[in-house]
Each structure stands twice: as C-alpha cells, then as structure tokens.
C-alpha cells in the first residue's frame with residue numbers, strides 16, 4: 001500500500017482552488033503538512049477552511065491545483081485517501097437513537113473491520129466511553145458527543161485526522177480532555193489537521209495557517225507566527241487597569257490591548273508610534289511598562305480581531 005515514508009509530508013498540495021458560482025472560496029492555496037504534526041487552520045467564518053479540508057480528503061474536487069494526501073493524488077485517488085482519513089465534521093452526524101456502542105459498531109461494519117467487536121471495545125476503552133457504552137447518543141452532553149464522534153472517526157485506525165471545529169460549543173474542561181487525546185494520537189504518529197476559532201486550541205498546534213477570503217495569509221511553525229504578524233508588545237501593570245485600558249485604546253500606535261490577569265499587553269505593528277506613546281505614558285510614572293516578546297496569544301487575538309465573517313459582504317474588508 002502506498003503511504004508516505006517517514007520524512008515525506010502527509011499532505012502536499014499546490015494552487016488548490018475552488019469556485020462556487022462567482023466566488024473563489026479557496027484561492028491558490030498551498031499547504032505542506034509533516035507526518036505526526038498538529039496543523040491548525042485559523043480564520044473567520046466563511047474563509048474556506050471547510051472547503052479546503054473537503055478537497056484535501058477527496059470529498060470535493062478542486063477546480064484548480066494538484067497534490068497528494070497520504071501519498072495519493074487528491075484528484076485521481078480520492079477513494080484511497082478516504083479509506084485512511086478520519087474526518088470529524090462540525091455537525092454531530094451519528095445516530096441519536098442508537099447507543100454509543102451501537103453507533104461505533106455501525107461505523108465499524110461500514111468500514112468492514114475484521115475484528116469488529118474487539119475494535120469497538122478497544123475504542124470504548126481508549127476514549128473513556130466504556131462506562132456509558134449503553135447510553136443513547138442523543139442523551140449525551142456536548143463534550144461526550146464530541147468524544148464519541150472522535151471515537152467513531154478513529155475506528156478504522158486512520159493515519160490522518162481532519163477535525164473541523166471539533167470543540168465548538170464544548171466547555172473548557174472537555175476541550176482540554178479532547179486535546180489530551182489529540183496530543184496522544186499525534187505522539188503515535190497520527191497527523192492532525194484542525195480548524196478552530198479558539199486561542200487555547202491554536203496554541204496547541206505545531207503549525208498554523210491563517211486563512212481569510214480563501215487565501216492563506218500566514219503560515220509556519222507556531223513559534224514563528226508572532227514574528228510574521230509583526231506585533232510589537234509591551235506589558236503594563238499598576239493601579240486601575242480598567243480605566244487605563246479605555247484610555248490606551250485611543251492612543252496612537254496602539255492597535256490592541258489584551259488583559260492577562262493583572263497586566264495588560266499592549267500591541268501595535270508600527271513600532272515607532274507605539275514606542276513614542278509608551279515613552280510618553282511611562283513618563284507619567286503611574287504604571288510600570290516593560291517590553292514583552294509578542295507571543296502566539298497576542299498574534300492570535302490580533303488576527304481574529306481583524307477578521308470579519310468572510311463573504312458577509314461582496315467586497316473584502318478588514319481581512320487579517
């Protein structure tokens with residue numbers, strides 16, 4: 001069976017393009033995903049993340065572009081790709097009137113898994129679902145539904161997981177548990193591509209691509225994203241931060257004020273303008289100012305703040 005060797009990327013596509021009507025919803029998109037990586041897709045609603053994911057796994061035929069996923073041609077060998085991909089969609093798509101075990105058994109039958117019963121019991125154990133195996137899927141909370149959905153898309157041992165906003169609407173504790181599971185899978189060599197709107201998920205990714213209006217605006221290892229965004233950041237602490245926060249938002253050179261506990265992180269892309277403002281405010285002597293290395297958190301807040309729902313209007317505005 002063809003499969004990418006260790007050093008080869010699991011996904012390598014170039015110029016991926018999809019047009020719906022007159023809209024180019026994915027535009028000349030390149031992406032390379034190394035084996036075992038957790039790769040995050042960030043971007044506003046409607047920026048083309050789902051469409052890209054669907055083209056990568058052979059569910060949608062691109063109008064332009066080429067490449068391989070899991071060593072198979074995304075245009076000509078879509079069926080082979082689907083066999084080895086676990087795809088978790090935004091919408092819960094399992095049977096609500098079947099139990100957890102019955103749902104997994106059904107999926108295992110669809111994949112014609114030889115040792116079906118053992119595999120289902122194993123999946124129940126691995127995902128911590130064994131105690132609830134008889135519970136109807138429709139009666140599960142959001143976090144448990146999502147765990148079941150993950151178990152279902154892992155049942156055939158996929159090499160690549162495509163997760164489309166897997167934790168939307170799930171509470172932070174369930175989200176952390178989910179991510180522990182993703183890390184465990186990644187450590188076993190499963191490659192994960194995940195789209196998200198959440199900062200706490202973005203910071204878990206090894207690589208990030210930021211997408212707006214179907215175009216990839218930024219991508220790279222997570223640690224390099226802040227530099228690419230080009231934010232200069234200062235931290236400030238002292239009395240009455242709420243009032244200071246309001247004031248800072250009107251000062252020149254300050255594009256973002258984010259609160260982290262008892263400090264504010266103040267950022268901008270115009271270094272000189274920001275420094276002039278900081279110097280002036282620091283001279284007042286009421287607050288302590290210190291230069292701060294911009295992290296992924298600041299970069300993420302900056303990117304998402306600039307983003308609006310794509311295609312909500314005809315003309316692009318404020319992308320990224």
Ligand SMILES: Nc1ncnc2c1ncn2[C@@H]1O[C@H](COP(=O)(O)OP(=O)(O)OP(=O)(O)O)[C@@H](O)[C@H]1O
Nearest residue numbers: 020025043044045046047048049050051052310311
């Ligand atoms: N089958 C389709 N026919 C026509 N337009 C479509 C189709 N599928 C998606 N679109 C449009 O393409 C654009 C990109 O949608 P897509 O779902 O890929 O974005 P997304 O980044 O995943 O958004 P979200 O974060 O909201 O899921 C949207 O404007 C959407 O309405």
